[in-house]
Every structure is written in structure tokens, then in C-alpha cells.
Amino acid sequence: MRATFTSLKRLLLASIAFLLGAAGLTYVIDPLQLFRPSRSAFYSDDTRVQNAGLIRSQSFDTAFMGTSLAIHFRQSDIDRALGVRSLKLAMTGSNSRQQAFVLEQAIARGARRVIWEMDDFIFVDAADIEADPYLSVDLYRRTPKGIASYLFSAAMAKESLFALLRSVPPLQVPLTRAAPYLPVKFALADVDDIYALPRDVDVAREYNASKTLASFAYITAPSRSRFLGEGYGYQAMVRNFEQDAVSLIARYPDVTFDIYFPPYSILQFVAMRDASPGTLKIVSDLTAVIAERLTQRPNVRLHDFRAIKVVTQDLNNYGDVIHHSPVVDGMVLKWLASGEYRVDPKAPLTSLDELKAQVEVYRVPGLP
Amino acid sequence: MLFNSYPFILLFLPLVLAGYFWLGRRSNLAPVIWLALASIAFYAIGSWQFVALLLLSIAFNYGIGHLLIVAKLGPSPRKAALALGVAGDLLVLGIFKYAGFATENVNALLGTHFALHILLPVGISFYTFTQIAFLVDAYRGQVAAYALPHYALFVTYFPHLIAGPILHHKDMIPQFEREETKRPDGHLILCGVIIFAIGLFKKTCLADGIQPLVALAFDARSPSFDQAWCGALAYAFQLYFDFSGYSDMAIGISLMFGIFLPVNFNSPYKATSIVEFWRRWHMTLSQFLRDYLYIPLGGNRHGRVLRYVNLLITMLLGGLWHGAAWTFVVWGALHGAYLCVNHAFNALVPTIPSALARPARIGGTVLTFLAVVVAWVFFRAASVEWALRVLQAMADPSHIVFGREEIAALVMIAVYAALVWLAPNTQTLLGYDHANRRVGENLRAGRMRPLFLYGASLVLAFGILGIQSHSEFIYFRF
Numbered sequence: 001m002r003a004t005f006t007s008l009k010r011l012l013l014a015s016i017a018f019l020l021g022a023a024g025l026t027y028v029i030d031p032l033q034l035f036r037p038s039r040s041a042f043y044s045d046d047t048r049v050q051n052a053g054l055i056r057s058q059s060f061d062t063a064f065m066g067t068s069l070a071i072h073f074r075q076s077d078i079d080r081a082l083g084v085r086s087l088k089l090a091m092t093g094s095n096s097r098q099q100a101f102v103l104e105q106a107i108a109r110g111a112r113r114v115i116w117e118m119d120d121f122i123f124v125d126a127a128d129i130e131a132d133p134y135l136s137v138d139l140y141r142r143t144p145k146g147i148a149s150y151l152f153s154a155a156m157a158k159e160s161l162f163a164l165l166r167s168v169p170p171l172q173v174p175l176t177r178a179a180p181y182l183p184v185k186f187a188l189a190d191v192d193d194i195y196a197l198p199r200d201v202d203v204a205r206e207y208n209a210s211k212t213l214a215s216f217a218y219i220t221a222p223s224r225s226r227f228l229g230e231g232y233g234y235q236a237m238v239r240n241f242e243q244d245a246v247s248l249i250a251r252y253p254d255v256t257f258d259i260y261f262p263p264y265s266i267l268q269f270v271a272m273r274d275a276s277p278g279t280l281k282i283v284s285d286l287t288a289v290i291a292e293r294l295t296q297r298p299n300v301r302l303h304d305f306r307a308i309k310v311v312t313q314d315l316n317n318y319g320d321v322i323h324h325s326p327v328v329d330g331m332v333l334k335w336l337a338s339g340e341y342r343v344d345p346k347a348p349l350t351s352l353d354e355l356k357a358q359v360e361v362y363r364v365p366g367l368p
Numbered sequence: 369m370l371f372n373s374y375p376f377i378l379l380f381l382p383l384v385l386a387g388y389f390w391l392g393r394r395s396n397l398a399p400v401i402w403l404a405l406a407s408i409a410f411y412a413i414g415s416w417q418f419v420a421l422l423l424l425s426i427a428f429n430y431g432i433g434h435l436l437i438v439a440k441l442g443p444s445p446r447k448a449a450l451a452l453g454v455a456g457d458l459l460v461l462g463i464f465k466y467a468g469f470a471t472e473n474v475n476a477l478l479g480t481h482f483a484l485h486i487l488l489p490v491g492i493s494f495y496t497f498t499q500i501a502f503l504v505d506a507y508r509g510q511v512a513a514y515a516l517p518h519y520a521l522f523v524t525y526f527p528h529l530i531a532g533p534i535l536h537h538k539d540m541i542p543q544f545e546r547e548e549t550k551r552p553d554g555h556l557i558l559c560g561v562i563i564f565a566i567g568l569f570k571k572t573c574l575a576d577g578i579q580p581l582v583a584l585a586f587d588a589r590s591p592s593f594d595q596a597w598c599g600a601l602a603y604a605f606q607l608y609f610d611f612s613g614y615s616d617m618a619i620g621i622s623l624m625f626g627i628f629l630p631v632n633f634n635s636p637y638k639a640t641s642i643v644e645f646w647r648r649w650h651m652t653l654s655q656f657l658r659d660y661l662y663i664p665l666g667g668n669r670h671g672r673v674l675r676y677v678n679l680l681i682t683m684l685l686g687g688l689w690h691g692a693a694w695t696f697v698v699w700g701a702l703h704g705a706y707l708c709v710n711h712a713f714n715a716l717v718p719t720i721p722s723a724l725a726r727p728a729r730i731g732g733t734v735l736t737f738l739a740v741v742v743a744w745v746f747f748r749a750a751s752v753e754w755a756l757r758v759l760q761a762m763a764d765p766s767h768i769v770f771g772r773e774e775i776a777a778l779v780m781i782a783v784y785a786a787l788v789w790l791a792p793n794t795q796t797l798l799g800y801d802h803a804n805r806r807v808g809e810n811l812r813a814g815r816m817r818p819l820f821l822y823g824a825s826l827v828l829a830f831g832i833l834g835i836q837s838h839s840e841f842i843y844f845r846f
Contacts, residue, residue: 004554007817011561011825018829133838154573154833180772183780198772218590 022157026150029160031186033057034142034150042163044185045195047071047091051102052139055109058191060087063106065099066117068092069262069322071195073329081333084113088194096244097126098135105140107252115336116259118245118290120283123237126244159186197326207325208316209365215320216267216364220275228272229279237286241293249297258336259294260303261287263328266312267321269359284356288349295345302343303336304351307358315365369413371564371617372571372835380410385624392550399550400517403625407524411491414530418489421460426523428456429499430516436506437513450507454500461496464489469692491530493689495523497656502537504660511537518544525627527618531611533632533652540627549626559798559808560623565828566794567616572834575610578602578784581777585758586748592769596761598777603748604741605784608637610842611650616794628802635793640732642706642739643714653689657682675711680704690747695755699746706739 032053033041041057044050062084064073070090078086089102099122103114129137138146150156162184166175179187188194219228249257272280294300311317317328335341343351369376384406391398412419432453436446464486471484502522505511514522514537522540523529543549585591585599615632622629636649646654662682668675680701687700720728742759749755761767794800800807811820 004558004812007821008554008558008561010818011558011821011828014822014825015565015828015832018826019832022829022833149837152833154830155577157830157833181775181779183776183783187776215590 019152022154022160023151025160025164026153026156029163031156031159031163032150034139034147040167042166042179042186043188043191043194045188046185047089047195048094048098048135049139050194051089051091052105052136054087054089054191055102055105055140056142058087060085060106060109060111062086062113062115063103063111064088064090064115065103066090066262067094067119067122069119069264069324070117072197072326073333074192074196076192077330077333078115081330081337082115083337086115087111090117090195092195094122095124095126096122096240097129098132100244100248101129101135101137102140104248104251107255111255113256113258116257117262118259119262120237120286121232123240123244123286124231124233125236126240155185159184162186201326203325203327204316207319207327209318212265212267212315212318212321213364213366215318216271219321220271222275226276228276229282232279232282234282234285237282238289241286241290245290246293246297249294249300253299255299257294257297257300258303259300260332260336261306262322263305263308263311263317263324263332264322265315265318265324266309266358266362267315267318267364269355270362270364271321273359280359284352287352291343291348291352295343295348301339302348303339303341304343304355305332305335305341307351307355308341309358313358313362369410371614371621372568372831374835377568377832380406381621381624388625389550389552392552396545396547396550397515397517400521400544403526404517404521404524407521407526407529410526411524411529415490417487418492421464421489421492422495422524425457425460425495425499426520429453429503429523430519432456432503433506433511433514433519436503437511446507450503453503457496457500457503461492464492466688466692494532494534495529497534497653497689498523498537501534501656501660505537514541525622527622528629531614531618532650533615533618533630534656535630535652539630543627551626553626555808555812556626557624559800559811560620560625561828562620562808562811562824563623563794563798563800564617564620565824565831566797567613567618567620568831569827569834570609570613570616572613572831572836574784574787575606575608575613576834576836578606578609578780581780582606582748584774584777585745585761586750586754591758591761592767592774593761593765594768594770594774594778596758598774598781600741600745600758600762601781601785602777604637604737604744605781605788607744607747607842608788609784612793619794619800623807628805628807630802631795631800633793634795635788637737637740637788638733639736640729642703642710642736645736645740646703646707653686657686661685672715676708679707679711683707694752695746695749698752698755699743702739702743702746706743 027035030036030038031042031044032049034053034056037057043054062078062082064070064075064078064086067090070088071092073088073090075086075088078084078088087106089106091098091102099116103111103116107114127133129135136146136149139150140146162175162179162182163186165171166179176189179189245259249255269280269283272283291302291304294302306312311324311328311331317324319325341351369380371377384403387402387406388399391402408419408422411422432449435441435449436453441449465488468484468486471482474480475482502511518541519537521544522535522537525535525540528535579602581602582599584595584602585597586603588595588599591599612633619629619631630652632650632652634648634651636645639645639648662678665678665681666674667678681704683704684697684700687696687698687703690696690699745758745762746752746755749758798808799810811817
């Protein structure tokens with residue numbers, strides 16, 4: 001009997017030793033670069049976690065924020081086009097509360113300019129940031145709880161172990177090459193590659209009119225059209241906009257905010273027009289409020305790319321009704337640099353009215 | 369409260385264990401009451417609003433059980449008492465679990481707009497079925513009179529309360545009554561910790577680890593062929609390790625108290641037929657459905673056709689037991705159909721020659737697994753329509769992405785497949801013998817130490833490191 005209790009004690013003590021060992025390994029390797037920048041670091045596409053480390057380890061003067069519509073930009077392209085030192089923090093499917101929180105952390109670490117791709121749907125719903133299960137505020141704030149959850153984590157211990165193996169000279173090259181195809185998160189050797197499309201991506205295959213039209217047909221099918229306006233509520237969205245965007249901008253008057261409405265394909269609005277007119281009205285009314293409120297802020301430059309017919313009505317630019325190709329990414333940077341489509345504070349609704357007119361008369365190719 | 373949480377592992381479990389054994393030195397009844405109270409506290413921490421319902425259910429069934437066991441009623445009143453008990457249980461289950469579903473369907477059929485929002489009490493399916501079995505056995509004269517604390521503990525016993533296994537009074541209550549279980553047994557505690565560690569590792573590292581891949585099929589609007597397969601397989605493995613992990617943890621925790629729980633999970637993906645699959649997956653539910661539904665319906669006693677009808681009814685209700693939605697109905701119907709085909713095949717096809725036995729077994733395993741994966745698509749999807757979309761993508765190899773993410777997903781799935789088909793299961797590893805109340809004989813004899821012990825401590829450490837703040841068990845929803 002005594003022997004089994006001794007075994008039990010040994011098992012529990014060994015477990016504690018392993019726990020501490022794993023935490024020590026993660027601290028030394030620091031895959032997230034939360035404690036110290038590293039020249040030999042690797043990066044992850046898991047942006048909600050990765051951003052916490054990027055904000056700590058990178059030097060930057062400009063933060064780039066957005067949803068999946070902004071996720072494929074490369075920092076080097078942003079820097080070249082705008083003459084800045086940027087940090088891309090875009091997160092797919094993120095809401096305004098998450099975006100505002102992450103931006104605030106970046107501003108606190110030195111961002112003097114923010115480029116913000118703003119979708120209407122980010123204002124739909126947002127959990128309280130302190131209790132958001134998809135974004136750990138403690139990790140960003142480096143509270144004891146956040147640090148403990150980072151160090152005492154099997155996922156991070158696995159990444160650290162992989163990083164350790166990758167640092168062994170004979171394994172360095174093969175493991176680095178294989179990493180993107182293995183189930184490890186920190187697999188990207190260049191910060192520029194976070195969520196960026198491969199440089200040799202076949203643009204015509206991924207982005208073309210037939211895919212865009214198929215997506216349009218899919219979302220407007222009677223059985224699915226109710227999803228178009230799922231969660232949309234005008235009052236709540238305006239409230240979220242005020243709470244997340246306006247208050248952040250007001251808190252940092254010395255930071256310049258370049259906010260842009262991305263160039264969705266016109267089919268995004270036509271889908272609403274045909275299948276969910278109530279949603280289209282909410283979107284129009286909301287973006288009118290956004291345009292009117294933001295153009296009044298001295299530290300905001302608002303850009304509206306939604307009515308640029310040559311892009312938004314060329315369906316070959318899209319992979320579905322909203323996501324544009326990397327070619328359009330380049331155009332967005334060019335427009336931001338030139339200020340060509342900046343919304344005039346004296347006539348903030350001009351581009352919205354133009355868009356409305358376009359949506360009203362547009363006929364989908366192949367449909368009567 | 370979750371087994372895979374720091375408060376449970378570091379506070380609740382040690383405290384309850386200490387109290388149980390401390391009281392065990394003084395009395396045989398006090399530890400039972402303590403454990404029942406701890407179980408109610410365990411339930412209340414996560415679902416305080418349903419504690420009253422749980423207690424009422426216990427009181428109601430204990431009362432009906434008393435009428436059936438102790439009161440000397442005639443045949444008709446006994447039948448009436450049983451009918452009252454079972455109807456009462458099913459009524460409560462029906463209201464909480466199926467009223468919303470029924471309303472939705474009425475609305476869809478009649479174009480009405482009734483709204484019904486009823487929260488599902490956690491574990492209601494498990495504690496209701498447990499007690500229905502008790503009442504039926506009491507009616508059949510197969511139950512001795514039990515003291516209320518033992519009965520209450522049998523229903524609420526926290527290792528099984530939320531997600532099974534479905535317990536049988538004949539198996540459990542005698543164990544609660546034994547004095548030996550109230551004295552700490554170092555060997556059982558050690559084996560319990562190891563089994564718990566394996567279960568925790570399965571849940572936090574394996575099930576939660578593969579969970580993100582499920583989105584490839586089920587969160588995408590139009591998944592490609594490879595994405596749909598990766599997502600569906602990822603879900604098959606997530607559910608496997610989630611449920612297997614929970615079952616191991618339940619057995620491990622219970623073993624620390626000296627109580628043997630029934631095995632609920634026996635490497636089901638190794639099954640060579642769907643009949644065998646159901647003997648290995650959620651074994652206590654299968655036994656319940658067989659003993660209290662399939663056999664009372666007539667089983668295979670009234671000819672082949674009625675046997676298939678009974679199988680279909682049993683599996684349809686088994687599907688509905690898992691959830692009030694058409695996806696679960698389809699899932700149950702599919703498994704019912706699979707079982708019918710399997711039985712028909714066994715009846716029609718002659719015995720396979722021994723030379724072909726091995727390839728036939730491999731073929732049977734592959735076919736069974738594929739059939740199960742197809743059914744899981746309905747089990748997981750938000751709607752039948754969504755499930756069909758995923759299945760369509762799985763059947764359309766013309767649209768393949770096979771990018772970085774998909775390759776990484778395939779590598780991960782291959783690792784999981786190797787674990788499922790090549791690794792021994794927990795009961796084999798530890799020699800867990802529920803019927804003979806034996807476990808870890810090799811460990812006791814010193815044939816497995818010390819490497820096994822350090823391996824187990826590594827597994828426990830990784831299981832603890834894998835704990836995430838938001839990770840419920842899939843079976844909590846049922």
C-alpha cells in the first residue's frame with residue numbers, strides 16, 4: 001500500500017516538474033516574442049494571438065487594421081506605397097470591439113497613423129472585450145493571468161519544442177521548409193507572409209466572374225437570403241460604431257486615421273437589393289452616419305472605394321461578392337496614397353449617393 | 369463545472385476526496401451523503417437554476433420506486449405506478465428538450481409564430497434515462513429497497529452526471545454500500561489518476577487540438593472536396609477523443625473513490641461492422657436502448673421485417689435522444705438503416721472463407737468508418753441542408769484546393785488516424801476490468817514501472833497544459 005502511495009507522489013511530482021519544464025521552454029523560446037524580439041522568429045497566421053506579440057516585438061509607426069478584406073496585404077507593399085513603417089494587424093471575421101482594442105494596444109506602442117479597412121458588418125455584434133473568448137485581453141496586456149496562460153500552454157510548448165528542433169543545424173533547413181505544411185502554428189519565416197497570398201497565386205483562377213456570380217446566386221437563393229441581414233440592427237450598429245470607432249478616434253487626437261470603405265463588388269449591394277432590401281437600408285443608413293461622423297473629426301481621412309465602377313463592376317476582380325484580388329489590393333494602396341477617393345467633409349454623402357444610384361440600375365449579367 | 373478546468377482539478381476533486389475518506393473513517397453512511405452533496409454542488413456550480421428540477425426528479429422517482437418495491441400493491445396499481453413514473457419522466461424530458469422543436473415544426477407546418485424559449489437542463493437526458501431504467505427494473509421485481517442517500521448518489525454521482533455513462537442501479541448502489549470503498553486505496557487512486565490523465569490529455573490536447581479543422585467543412589459556405597473531407601474527418605476524430613476523454617476521466621475520477629464505472633467506449637472506429645460499432649460506441653446507451661426500448665418493442669422475436677422496423681424505431685429515438693433537431697433524426701435514421709443493411713448482409717451472405725477473413729475485416733472497418741463519418745456530418749451540421757452541402761462537396765472531386773492549410777490538416781488527420789487505429793485504448797493499457805473490479809494488475813506487480821509512471825506524469829502535465837478556458841464536452845448538449 002505504501003509503495004503505491006509513493007508511486008502516486010512520484011507521479012504528481014514528476015507532473016509538476018514537466019509543467020514547470022514546459023513553461024520554462026516556452027519562456028526561453030518565446031514563440032510569440034512577447035518578452036523579447038527575436039531575429040530568428042517565426043510567425044503564425046493566428047492573428048488574434050500573433051498580434052499580441054507583433055505589437056510588442058516589431059517597430060512601426062502605422063497600424064493596418066481590417067477584416068478578411070484586408071488580410072492579404074503585405075507590410076512591405078504598404079510601406080512602399082505609403083512611405084510608412086507599418087504593422088498589419090487585420091483579423092479575419094473580427095468585430096469592431098476587437099479591432100478597436102488591438103488598435104489601442106498598437107497606438108500605446110507607438111503607432112501614429114492608423115489605416116483602417118472598415119466593413120459595416122464589424123458593427124453587428126460584439127462580446128464585451130473583457131470576456132471575449134476569441135481574443136485574450138490578458139495576453140495583450142501581459143497581466144499575470146495572460147502570461148500564465150501563455151507559458152502554461154500545451155500548444156505553446158509544442159510550438160517551442162518545434163522551434164527548438166528547428167534551431168538544430170542539421171534539422172534547420174528541412175524543418176523550416178516543411179513547417180508551413182505541418183500542423184504547427186508558427187511556421188512563417190517572414191513577418192510579411194502572415195496571411196498573405198502566395199506570390200505565385202493564380203489570380204485568374206482564384207478571382208473571376210464565374211466564381212463571383214456563383215457566390216451571388218448562392219447567397220441570394222431563397223433558402224439562404226435571410227442570412228444576408230443576420231444580426232443587422234441599425235440602432236445597435238450605430239451604438240457599436242460610436243463606442244468602438246468614434247471613442248477610440250476621440251481618445252487619440254494626435255493619431256491620424258485613414259479609414260476606408262473597401263471596394264466590394266457591386267453584387268454585394270445588389271444581393272441585398274434583390275433579396276433583403278431591409279438590410280440594404282440599414283447598411284446605407286449606417287454608412288451615412290459613419291461618413292457624416294468621421295468626416296467631422298480633424299484626425300480622420302475617410303476614403304470610399306465602393307462606387308469605383310471600373311473595379312466594383314468588373315466581376316473578374318473578385319473571388320466572391322466581397323473579397324477582391326491582390327491586384328485590387330495594389331489599387332487600394334495607390335488610392336490611399338493619392339487621396340483620390342477621399343470623402344469631402346463638406347459633402348460626405350456624395351459617394352454613397354453615387355453607389356445607391358449604381359445599385360438601383362445595375363442588372364446582373366445573365367439575369368434579365 | 370468541467371473536469372477539464374483548474375478549479376475542478378486543483379480544488380474540487382482533492383477537497384471531495386479528502387472529505388470522503390475522512391468521513392469514511394467514522395461512518396459508512398456519512399461519505400455517501402457527503403458525495404451526494406458534493407455531486408449536487410458540482411451540478412449547481414454550472415447549472416444552479418436546474419438543481420431544484422434535479423432534486424424533484426430524484427424525489428419523484430424515489431417515491432414511485434418506493435411504491436413499486438416496498439408497498440405491496442396489486443398488479444394493476446403497480447402498472448399504473450410504473451406508467452405514472454415513466455410518463456412523468458418523459459413529460460419533463462419532453463417539455464425541456466422537445467417542446468421548442470415541436471413548436472418550430474408546428475410553426476413551419478401551419479405558418480404560425482409561436483415562440484418558446486426553454487433552456488435545456490444539463491444532463492437531463494442522462495439522469496432521466498438512469499431513473500427510467502430503475503423504475504422498469506423495480507416494476508420487474510429486480511430491485512431491492514435502497515436508502516434515499518444511496519439512491520440520490522446513484523442519480524447525481526458527479527463523475528457521470530453530466531455526460532454519462534448511463535449507470536445501472538444494480539451495478540452502482542451495492543458499490544456505494546460497501547465499507548471498503550470508503551477507505552483510500554493507494555492502488556485505485558494511482559490507477560484513477562493515470563486514467564484521468566489519459567482522458568484529460570485526449571480531451572484538452574487531442575479533441576481540442578483538432579477542433580479548429582472542423583471549421584474547414586462546417587463553417588465554410590462552399591467547402592472544396594479536400595476541405596469537406598478534412599473537416600468531416602476532423603469532426604469524427606474530435607468527437608471520438610472528446611467522448612473517449614470524458615469517459616476515461618469519469619472512470620478515473622470514480623476509481624479514486626474506489627467505485628468502478630462501466631466502460632462506455634471501446635475503440636469504436638476499430639469496429640468491422642456497424643453492429644460492432646454500436647457495441648463499442650456509447651456502450652451504456654446502446655445497452656439501455658436495447659434493454660428498455662428494442663426488446664420491449666419486440667426485438668427480433670416477431671420475424672425479420674418487424675426486427676428491422678424495431679431497429680429503425682430504436683435508432684430514430686436514439687437520434688432524438690441526442691438532440692431535438694431534424695439533423696439528429698436523420699443521423700438516427702441513417703444508423704437504423706445501416707444496422708438493417710448489416711443484419712440483412714449477415715443473414716444473406718454465407719460465412720467468409722478464412723483466407724479472405726483479414727481483407728474482409730479491413731474492408732469492413734473502412735466501410736463502417738466511412739458510413740459513420742457520413743452520419744457524423746448530419747450530427748454536426750447546423751441544418752440538414754448544410755449537411756447535404758458538405759456531403760455534396762465530399763462527393764465532388766472536381767473542386768480541390770489542397771493549399772498549405774489543407775496539407776497541414778491532412779498531416780494532422782493522419783496522426784490522429786494512427787492514434788485511433790494503432791494505439792491501445794485506456795482499458796487495455798491499464799487492464800481495467802469493470803466486471804471483476806480489477807485494474808492495473810501489471811502496475812501493482814511492478815511490471816510497468818518506472819517508465820510507465822513518468823509517461824503518465826507527462827501525459828497528465830500535457831493534459832493540464834492543454835486546458836483552455838472555453839472547452840465544453842460535446843455530450844454536454846445532450
